[in-house]
Amino acid sequence: MNADAATHKAEELRRQISRTEKELQDLRAQLQELESSSTNGRHDHIPEESGSGTATAPAPGSKWPLKEEEYARYGRQLILPSIGINGQLRLKSSSVLIIGAGGLGCPAAAYLSGAGVGTLGIVDGDTVEVSNLHRQIAHSTSRVGAPKVDSLAQYSRDLNPEVAYRCHGEHLTPQNAEAIVSRYDVVLDCTDHPTSRYLISDVCVLLRKPLVSASALRTDGQLIVLNNPPAPPGAADGGGPCYRCVFPRPPPADSVVSCGEGGILGPVVGVMGVLQALEAIKLIAAGIGKGDNADPKQWNAPSLLLFSATSSEPFRSIRMRSRKPKCFACSAESTLTLKELKSGSLDYVQFCGVSTPISVLRPEERISAADYNDILAQGLNTTSLLLDVREKEHFDIASIPGAIHVPFSAFQAKYRSTTGGEKPSLDWLPEETPSEAPIYVVCRVGNDSQLVARKLKDMGIDSDGKRFVGDIKGGMRAWKREVDGTMPFT
Template identity: 70%
Template structure:
């Protein structure tokens, strides 16, 4: 069976490589055809008449700014007062960058491609995983293992082949940010971590690009348009940046990932669609890529909050303009492209280093395999405390485990509650998702003197339920 599984894995890898090669060929073809298409568009009405043969009256001269197919494709938005022919031409001449091809980036890219932006760039260094598919709607089961940017571009090409797509198969970093972002007019932050949000905001300030930023977790989301109008550092008429709104990052231990906290697919989808809407509004109004000489009207920044479980799911909070002492966009800012590109700004350090918890000594921990042996050898296997949140516990657990969530363990009433749940004697073992929270709880139990004078064993299971799946029970559902 192992040989069959290995062969299947090799075939999957070969399929992924072939699909990537196909995407490269499509990209090369698109790049080769773009100059030809642009040349024809630049020629305007004369491009068709020049191909007519003398005396040939069968092909009338085309005298309209858009191609015939584009009037059909974009007709339903062309008749909107907010768009019109002027707005559609602005869309066609604008390059938009999406940073992150996940739950936010997929719907945002789809609607921007459908609207007819001229160029759509996508930055992401990850591959498609099965766990992505419930919310990252542009990807599919057949493209698991494929680069996310290639999968998203393929999806958008099927939706609108008239757009020029530029895949950037890498994560945005301080070293490559200027080279990538400088090629675009509007940027969408579709990432999921504070480090990337501060970096994207900083480069947009330095390059004077408007930024549409969103985030989503569990059943909540937020959206804000930053650096709008886009203005140089110190300009009082410029919109606030991410650092103006959030001068300090959240504590590192409070940052919860989708893997830990969960995410409802439609929630992140709504926020991605709203990002596309805000980007389109920027572009058709001329803010994203200014084409008029008239001054722009002041923009009142606001933070849009979504709570999917609330009776009033949306609410808007009015934000202040640029902070006069902002690190990035104020007149006194020392942030430069050279400093950012040099890597001297450590965004990971700024947002807090989230290293694995290491509070227990090696002898105070036990492997999943060893605990499984204890279960089999002893009639009294001790007390197994599972400190995952109840939603994780309800999906799958080790037989005999008792669930007291980590959040409950941190409450003030915990000592009395625990004394009624945990037996007065026998060993205590603690398990969590990946082996971090379990160490903290084991230490907490020791501090509560449940260990006695050392005659009672308190251990945590190294690697948590993930280790249990790898070492003991491969059928265990792990989320």
Template identity: 70%
Template sequence: MESASSKAEALRLQILKAESELEALRSQLEEFEAQPVPQNASPGPVFNAQSRDWKWPLKEDEYARYGRQLILPTVGIQGQLRLKSTSVLIVGAGGLGCPAAAYLAGAGVGTLGIVDGDAVEESNLHRQIAHSTAKLGQRKVDSLGHYCETLNPEVCIVTHATHLTPDNAEGIVSKFDLVLDCTDHPTSRYLISDICVLLQKPLVSASALRTDGQLIVLNNPAEPQGSLGGGPCYRCVFPKPPPPESVVSCGEGGILGPVVGVMGVLQALEAIKLISAGVGAQPKNPHAPALLLFSASGPTTFRSMRMRGRRTNCFACSASSTLSLAALKSGLLDYVQFCGVAAPVSVLRPEERIAAAAYNKLLGQNPELPHILLDVREKEHYDIASIPGAVNVPFSSFQLRKTDSEHPKPDWLPGDLPYDAPIYVVCRVGNDSQLVTRILKEMGLDGGGKRFIGDIRGGMRAWKQEVDDTTPFT
């Protein structure tokens, strides 16, 4: 019993001691909690980014800038790094080049080159979206370069305020990994394709006119000349240039802004796809080359035409090709002559033509002079502005035939018009009017020389310059 009582007493003493120590600890805790916490105090360890080097492959702000495309399986971090290390050359800072450059800069291409020798004009602004009214007269490369720099300062912009020529093509194109042809003439297209073949650069080519466009990726993979494993070049697809008379500029045929914008955006898309996969890399699932056709007004907006590979007899990329950098620089390749660029029409003798000012003076002296003024521009041009009294008969409606007994005279020729009343012909700049004048004479409407038939030299452009400067000219 004594032993049990002793042990119980010892336990009571331990409990009292423990309770005393616990009370002392509570008092210390209350004292510490009552003290103010210093402002620089930290509740726990904090990671300090400045205390160690940045270990990620992109800059911190680049993850925020490119985040929406970084999470795409087709891009990812590796694709973004390829974009950052790639240089792209855009030839042409117009309707195609503006949207293409903007989206490539936005995507984070490392170096963006721009080649163009023109200045910003007012007629550019409805479709060349990187330029503005404030930049009228400024060089296009400077205007587009500044636009891209403000969009993404991480991109290195390299500008060449010149047109690409056989003499400077190698020096410019050789510094870039990928080329976009954003020009608008066959002579440029053949030159750009040829230099890309010689320097083994993939090429994304597009064009647009009126409400239609086309796009094709060329020279991809960019194999040496003679290698059938390489992609076709422009000459493979178009061995012969179009007839000069069929080449219509935007000034003549017109262009809808969104159409050329669509084609420029598609060029940027194809470029990003090539870069993300690795420029020059053999694709895992290669696609046959295809020509993409776009129509804003047709029943089918997009159509794709499968193309063949390299032509075994291609002038540029075949094994038998004589194309070389030396030949290019020597001037042996005359692209203007090859494409047969049409010179100004000159089929009439001087006495068959009349100056715009002279025609206006003639009417001023004799306002009642019986005559016909035939405006052979297309209706869209005629509706914008015309010379008072002109009759619109579009050039496209003329047929190369003489009148016969069934069609003694055209519908536009009044029956009561005196047989010797002159016929004057006017067009946009004085080319089509000469051809129509010749057709009218072949139809026998000059009455064997009794009636004067001639054109107004210089067309509506001359009328604006010499007679009425308020006349809109497009």
């Protein structure tokens, strides 16, 4: 069996295991329901979406508010002054929504289900990939290919079957956001892109839900509790700031890197996810998750926690202001409504200036990986240039023979303010390069390469079209697919 066939077979087996595990789960749930209805003669206390979640109420007639096994399970946290029996009962009657079953969502779900929240909802439309496993600790090699929501629910259920789990196997959109978020008391933003951050914040403001937001990239993370207290927009007594109060404008689109490209250290995102669970538990135990009956003294002033794994002082906390008087979403001036949000008139993708894949080159300015391989085969690469604009760590792992390395970040820094009028320095070009030598640009998946090729043209490097300047469509990912399957792709 060759390597490809073996990989294929292994994937098929993983899928089969995943399907079988799901069947087993369903069978267990059916059995549980049967046993429960035959012993109690009733099963109305079984949560609608449990799949395995058992009773959320003590046995009828019991004089204690928790079941015996719950005293055993939660004993170590029950005896803490900040939790106590009231805090535990609040946790048990609470419902928490985790948006994103990835590096943040996995540890957050683990600690929230461990702590005994009543219902845990999970939103995610992706499936488990091998590249997730170094940080998304609830998934497993045997569940590669399975929906992330199912994988995370299964992991959490194994940890604590007392919790009811609700899987929303889709991405959050303006259209489904209200229906999903309205069913929960507290929301955790465990996503990794600005477009979802603004959408989640807006819907939490409109539905008056406290929001625990975190992000992590490379070796840094940040955490903030938003909309706490969750007062209505423009409320006179003020509520906590929303995401737009803290970040009124999205980061420049070309600075947005998701961890797929920017890299991430597992424990860094793990730390941030654990902290999200901690903040949610504190909110709920203090009664804030339910909103109205909480003690206002419990509300901490909003602060932004910054974590840097490489700093000598890894944690720093910055006090934040309360709501912004002119905030688009939460101020008295806000005209944002659920109806408007649902109608799709707010274009979050456009607001963040991101559209993937980008398209700034015409088809004739792009060549396929296979076509560039022909150029190599014909030896034409000696009279043309290949510019690899991936960052150093990617380039060091593997590159196309003869490529000149100019990282995208360095390229941007160098030419940001260059316009067509000036003569830009091209010190990365070998001196003997003929002025008409074609320039091909390659990056990871074919976005940055387009931006670089476009910029080179804008700077006049293409000699008014006499010299070809373009990119390799689909970048190194396409190269691996079309030309060299052995090339490591990171």
